[in-house]
Amino acid sequence: MDGASNGGMLYHEVQESKLCAVHCVNTVLQGPFFSEVDLAALASDLDSKERQVMLQGGATTAAASSPGGFLSEDSHNVSLGGDFSIQEKASSVLQKALEVWDLQVISVDSPVAEPAQIDPELENAFICHLHDHWFCIRKVNGEWYNFDSLYAAPQHFSKFYLSAYLDSLKGSGWSIFLVRGNFPKECPISSSESSNGYGQWLSPEDAERITKSCNSVQASPQRVNWGEQHSDQPLSLLSEMEDEDLKAAIAASLMDSSLATAKVEGSTTESEDQDNTEKSA
Structure with a gap:
């Protein structure tokens, strides 16, 4: 990734409802590329394809004997509350969204990800998942940042801390994925005017200032108060x-x-x- 993308600015989204999957995708791409409506459309498409596969493969006796059978079941990929169920499989909503940009999502436990286990600095982006929360750690303009939407601004990581942080996540039960491929080079900052409404462009200096300001107010990092299960x-x-x-x-x-x-x-x-x-x- 040569040169400073987006004029050296960082794109960050702060948590809105339970749309962390949307925030995760957009911060990986570094721009307001997707809305919850876009991911809902992908989720519906995945549901339709999954049901078609089930029909072709044959339903269970119980499902086949009931009107509509399994076709009447709720969506497996998106809920009414916007909480996208992104499973560790190739047909997931998040993976499908990134595939649009020719990006692959790979588990760090995969053999092809072995170099990243030794030296994560070689990669460009990681996606982290635990329970219902997703966020990305991304290299932007040669520097690493934590774009967790539960924080008010992206947090800068040193190369040493990146490795320690990923190890601590895995030790705490988080699933870690690599994102590889051709990342978008630019996203016109002017597009944020018509974006999803919860994204913001920040200079590295502004991000650092916000982080220090929040840390001075409270002892723990500047986490947005959303869901007690993610407070640890x-x-x-x-x-x-x-x-x-x-x-x-x-x-x-x-x-x-x-x-x-x-x-x-x-x-x-x-x-x-x-x-x-x-x-x-």
């Missing part, structure tokens, strides 16, 4: 671990100082006692 994001856990390590280091330093002071005071006392003894003699 490993990023805050790592921050807490770093804080504990810092406290431990400070405590150890203070203890060493106290011991050193005690030794000095002890030596001084011994010296004074010895002088007093000599004077008495």
